Amino acid sequence: MTGSDAARRLARAKMLGERFVLRLPVEERAVTMDEPFDLNDSSKPAEFDEAAWTTVRDEALGCTKCDLCRTRTQVVWGSGTPRTGIMVVGEAPGYHEDQQGEAFVGRAGQLLTKILAAIGFGRDEVFITNVLKCRPPDNADPLPHQVESCEPYLKRQIAIIDPAVILTLGRHAARTLLGVDSTMGAMRGRVFRYEEVPLVATYHPAALLRNPKLKRPTWEDVQLAREIYDEEMERRGKKIYPNVDFFSASVYTTLGIAMDLFTPIFAMSRVTGWTAHLFEQYANNRLIRPKAEYTGPRGLKVEPLENR
Ligand code: SF4
Numbered sequence: 160m161t162g163s164d165a166a167r168r169l170a171r172a173k174m175l176g177e178r179f180v181l182r183l184p185v186e187e188r189a190v191t192m193d194e195p196f197d198l199n200d201s202s203k204p205a206e207f208d209e210a211a212w213t214t215v216r217d218e219a220l221g222c223t224k225c226d227l228c229r230t231r232t233q234v235v236w237g238s239g240t241p242r243t244g245i246m247v248v249g250e251a252p253g254y255h256e257d258q259q260g261e262a263f264v265g266r267a268g269q270l271l272t273k274i275l276a277a278i279g280f281g282r283d284e285v286f287i288t289n290v291l292k293c294r295p296p297d298n299a300d301p302l303p304h305q306v307e308s309c310e311p312y313l314k315r316q317i318a319i320i321d322p323a324v325i326l327t328l329g330r331h332a333a334r335t336l337l338g339v340d341s342t343m344g345a346m347r348g349r350v351f352r353y354e355e356v357p358l359v360a361t362y363h364p365a366a367l368l369r370n371p372k373l374k375r376p377t378w379e380d381v382q383l384a385r386e387i388y389d390e391e392m393e394r395r396g397k398k399i400y401p402n403v404d405f406f407s408a409s410v411y412t413t414l415g416i417a418m419d420l421f422t423p424i425f426a427m428s429r430v431t432g433w434t435a436h437l438f439e440q441y442a443n444n445r446l447i448r449p450k451a452e453y454t455g456p457r458g459l460k461v462e463p464l465e466n467r
Contacts, residue, residue, distance in 0.1 A: 219312045222293075240283060242320075243286050245285045247327075248326070248332050249262065250290055250301060250328075252294040262287045270364040274381055290306060290336065314354055322356055323391035324357050325359070329343075329363030330343040343362060361376070
């Protein structure tokens with residue numbers, strides 16, 4: 160086990176509330192927020208810890224650590240799968256979430272589903288949660304003592320999931336996690352770190368419903384998150400597209416080639432499709448690539464929190 164592994168496991172154990180860890184004879188190295196994000200670090204994340212996840216979730220579902228436990232209908236732990244490389248974090252549950260116990264439902268949730276689909280994720284392939292797990296009455300802004308009480312749950316979710324990237328939705332979620340008092344415009348299009356994980360902030364889907372002009376910057380931000388996800392998952396040696404069924408893909412490809420051989424019109428349509436795809440990629444790169452600090456493979460520039 161490398162020093163990096165040890166530091167990572169120590170940080171993770173602390174987040175999970177462990178008081179004692181077995182000390183191994185390894186070089187100890189503190190993990191700090193201003194430590195460069197090392198893309199060449201080949202250490203593999205630990206496997207998903209089902210028991211720890213269940214323990215923390217059960218603890219949260221019965222939580223009474225702050226005043227919101229008296230007004231909530233139910234705790235909204237999160238939606239989707241914890242076996243993922245991407246976490247989406249909003250501010251707090253709203254009325255519908257509080258009623259249904261699911262994160263991001265209603266019109267904003269439907270729009271979030273479309274946004275995720277646009278970068279290749281189904282809702283069931285990501286984990287969606289909030290900084291606060293209980294709804295503040297009248298959707299009020301989270302109060303500092305509520306965040307202080309609830310944030311440990313989020314930190315423990317992050318420690319267990321070990322995501323490649325975190326995407327925050329809305330100004331309050333980003334400001335809370337980054338501890339800054341900035342505008343959304345100043346925070347978006349950049350890469351920060353939270354609990355050592357690259358973090359991209361973008362607008363809340365509800366804001367997009369009110370102001371469609373925000374769709375374009377949001378599209379840029381989620382593309383940036385997707386790029387970081389791809390890079391990090393590749394570095395970890397994991398499959399980027401977990402749902403690709405290679406058997407079906409092989410069958411379809413074989414059938415496609417057979418049809419091309421016997422029916423020239425199919426071959427022509429395939430070439431046309433490829434050409435359209437290439438044009439689309441070109442347009443994406445020319446028009447949509449965000450003007451962010453992210454500079455592409457091996458050039459990821461992660462902004463330390465104190466440089467904001
Ligand atoms: S908001 Fe968080 S800390 Fe407060 S009662 Fe709900 S789960 Fe507990």
